[in-house]
Amino acid sequence: MASFRVKGGLKLKGEIIPQGAKNEALQVICAVLLSPEDITIDKIPDIRDVNKLIELLSDMGVTVRKNGPESYTFNAAAIDLDFLETQDFLDKASALRGSVMILGPLLARFGTGKLSKPGGDKIGRRRMDTHFTGFQKLGATFRYDKKKEIYHIDGSDLRGCYMLLDEASVTGTANIIMAAVMAKGKTTIYNAACEPYIQQLCGMLNRMGAKISGVGSNLLQIEGVGYLAGTTHTLLPDMIEIGSFIGLAAMTQSEITIKQVQADKLGIIPEIFRRMGIKLDIIGDDIHVPSQKHYEIETFIDGSILTIADAIWPGFTPDLLSIVLVTATQAKGTVLVHQKMFESRLFFVDKLIDMGAQIILCDPHRATVIGLDRKYPLRGIRMTSPDIRAGVALLIAAMSAEGTSVIDNVEQIDRGYQFIDKRLNALGASIERID
Template identity: 65%
Template structure:
């Protein structure tokens, strides 16, 4: 298992290109199963989670061809559906939570879909009820093998239905949407997630021949078609990585330009960082962050009460950025309450920051109060382990700002979501070494 050795306390400088969006890629790659024609996808991030999914598609029989850096073609014209019940699939599929989105396309096109209980980050309960309740409403029969933790849905045909989602689940919306595009009749999905990832999936499906109305809203109307064709699709820049680079620049008082960010898809993210006192300049489609040599000050609410940063469904703030915002607040001027509503274990990494000297009060599994140092006291280097992707990048940001040499273990968690992170950081002047 690899580790990072980081010599912190140095200011960085330069330009960085955001990778393709991981969460979008997971949906888009599953959607290639909806047609037997070739689908070309560009801006695919070269990260562990995406490579695992591509390997699952290969083993399922999808023809995968690398066309250029971060560009591949996929053709699902000769699939081996027996692989879905093999021991290899039961083992490989559970290593990636995104594998759950294989079920919708398989159910729509072949009348059956199976998946082992998916893994992923250890950040608390992540229910799958929304997915399977949607499939059942479309006419599928659900079964679950408790001994093997193996899920299955089967249907001779899917019939359009009016579906009201219990929660605005991004992956649940994507899964039900992909199942409904080949169902008979009309399907409506109310309380649908409307993140840019879902909007991108809708646009791709429409290019493939799907009939979808309401793109960008929480009410989607789908008229089923008999078959879909191939297409080309380019992934958006990863807004979570963009937010991570903003946090890194502020925390290390560095001068960084993030290239080609897709401003129109960032939603509330820039304004959230501005409320934390961060200066962001829009230069074309780039974000320029000047060195915050005088620090950054957290705004209070207009009545003087402490600022609360909380996650919520789009267009609210994505929960994936709360860990980065929390670590960045440790050097701010002022205080902030971080409220992680969705996952009850995602804030448990703060004990590592407290060991480094951060002033954090963990109120309960969902809330933490951060009292900033205003750069009057540097964090201390330490040895730590990355518990999940977003906590991992946050600990890496903390280590780059800390005085001394830190060691981060279990960095596979970081590699799951960030492409060549150490190499790209060295390009900005960071002193980081990967040790196998």
């Protein structure tokens, strides 16, 4: 297990380029299973979750060629379906939540799928119903071995249909799209997620020969096709990294320019940070955050406390609520953070309270943050990263605190952030990795 030793109180300065989007990468890498032809994907981040998925596909028979630091070519012409029956497959798939998205392509192209219960962040129950109900509506049949926690799926006769998703799940929508693109007939998906990552997946599939319309809306129409060809694809910059860097700049009074952000794909994210009182300028395709000694949280028009909550796109992404929460600790003013989706994601606030933050955890979904306006700096402590996003929030807190902090279990951070210690050290941070 690795740890970070972080010297706090340092101001950063310079430019940083966000990595390719983790959540998009997990989707489009699974999509290579839909075609026997070469598919080249650029801007792939070098992070644990993505690397584990690439390793899993390689074990399944996908030929993987690394073209450069962030570019891979995949060829899934010779998939070994027998590997799905091995314990090695089940073990590797269960260690990676994103592995659930291999099911849609496997059902579409080969008519069969098998998966053990996926792992991932410990942020509360993350049900699979949307994925599996969608497959069942397309005609797949399921058998669940409760003792071994293994799903066996037969998708040998997938047929298009109308479906209304019970929730606008991003991974669920992606998985169902990938199953439907080669199903017989027409599929209509209502209440579909429409995040930029889903739009990117649909664009990639359409270039491969799929027939998907309604992209960017919550109503998708898919005409099944018999064959999908190869293509090239470039990932979006990771909007969660971009938001994390904005919060980091504010907390540490740093001047940072975030390069090549594709600002038109960021939705409401810049506006939410502005409501936190953080100054930022979008210049061309870059975001410049100036050094700020103070930033003041807005109130609602009637003067009541601002509430920031997650919502389906184009609402605010739940992955950035941890960043908003930690950033608020040194703002002037009060904010209620409402995490609707996951019931355990706010539990990391106990560590911020130990650092001196004024936070009231109202219930598993809501926390009120009373900003200290830098009058009482956070203090360095030893803590453990519980999940990816909380881990980076704690890293931001440590970088702004007085003294030295140690963050254990940074493998969680490595799952979602590429070389984060080296990249921030290049801007003037002091983060030492301890094995």
